[in-house]
Amino acid sequence: MSNQEGARAYETIVENVVNEVREDFESAGIDEQTLQDLKLVWQTKLSESRVAKFMWDPEDEGALGTSLNNSNIAPSLLDSQGLAIPALSSGEDKAQQSQSQQQQAQQQPLMTQSKHEEQPKQEIELSMEDPDGEIAEQLKLQAKQAKKSALLDTDEINSDLDDSEDDYLNSSGEDEGQDENIVLCLYEKVLRVKNKWKCNLKDGLATINHKDYAFQRAQGETEW
Amino acid sequence: MSASGYYELYRRSTVGATLVDALDTLISDGRIEASLAMRVLDTFDRVVAETLKDKTQSKLTFKGHLDTYRFCDDVWTFIIKDCNVKLDQTEDIQGNTVVVDKLRIVACNSKKTGE
DSSP states (O other): OOOHHHHHHHHHHHHHHHHHHHHHHHHTTOOHHHHHHHHHHHHHHHHHHTSSOOTTSOSOGGGGGSSEEOOOHHHHHHHHHTOOOOOOOOOHHHHHHHHHHHHHHHHGGGSOHHHHHHOTTOOOOOEEOOTTSHHHHHHHHHHHHHHHHHHHHOTTSOHHHHHHHHHHHHHHOOTTOTTOOEEEEEEEEEEEETTEEEEEEEEEEEEETTEEEEEEEEEEEEEO | OOTTSSOSGGGGSHHHHHHHHHHHHHHHTTSSOHHHHHHHHHHHHHHHHHHHHHHOOOEEEEEEEEEEEEEETTEEEEEEEEEEEEEEOSSOOOOOEEEEEEEEEEEEEGGGOOO
16 A cells, blocks of 8 residues: 555645744744754654655665664754764664654754753664554653753743643544554544444545555445 | 634644654744744644645545444544555555554544634
C-alpha cells in the first residue's frame, strides 16, 4: 500500500502552516529564524516518525533501517543551517537521553550561552528503532522533566498552557502510540441494518502499520 | 471544535503531534509564547481540513469485525478487529490490501466543519 499521497499531504500541511502563521509570528515580534526553526524541528520529527518518506528526508535513507544507529538527520539539517555539529557518540544509555534533547541541542547554539552551560550534555545526536515504544515512553517522561526544569529557568512562559498541551496529548493516550492503527476523519453517514454497519467517511488521516495515509473518502462495511 | 470553527481532531495525527512537540520545544526554550503556539495550532486545524478536502484523492475501503461502537458528543468511534484495509490511489494503480488486528476510527461530523 503506497502512501505517497499521505506524504505529499503532510508536506503541503507543513508548508502552508508555516506560511500562514508568518504574520502571527511577525505581529508577536518573533523573528523569521524562529519560524524556520519551528519548521525544521517539525520536519525532523516527522522524518524520525518514519510514517512516510518525505522530500526533506536525508538522502542516506538506507542506513535508517538498522536497530541502533547514529542518525544523520539532525546533523545534516544542522549542516544546512551552518551550525556547529557536536561530536557523535553512541551507546544505549546516551541514546535514551538524546532523542528528547535532540531538538534542544539543535537549537542550543542559537540561544544565549547562559543556558548552555547549565545543560552541558545535550549535544548528542542519536536515534534508534523502538518498536515496542518502551523507550519512547521513557523519553517522553524525560522530555517532560527537562521541560519542567526549563520552565523553572525562565519566567516568561505561560506554564499553564504548556502543561495543558501535554495533558491533551496524554489524555488522548493513543496518539502516536506506535502500535495503534488509527483513522482520524469526518463521517457523512453511518448506517446499521441488524448487525451490519456501513459508514461513509471523508477527509481522513490514517496511521496503519506505522505508515500514514491521507484519503478523500472511505467506506467501511463491518459486522458487529 | 476550536474557536476558529475547525476540529482539533487531527492534532492527534502524526503531523499534528510532531507540531505540538516542536511548539513545546520552542516554548520551553522561551522562544515563543504559548499564546502564539495556540494560534499556530488553530491555523494547523484549518490547513489540515483544507488540505484533506482539496488535495487528496485516495479512496480507502475497509471490512472487518466491529468490536466496539460509540457515539458521543457527535463523534463516532469504532474499533474494528481483523480489519482489511484497502487504499486506491489514482496515480498509483496498485491498490494493495493490508490486514490489521485492530483499527480504531475516530470520526467527527462532516456537516459542522468550517466554512
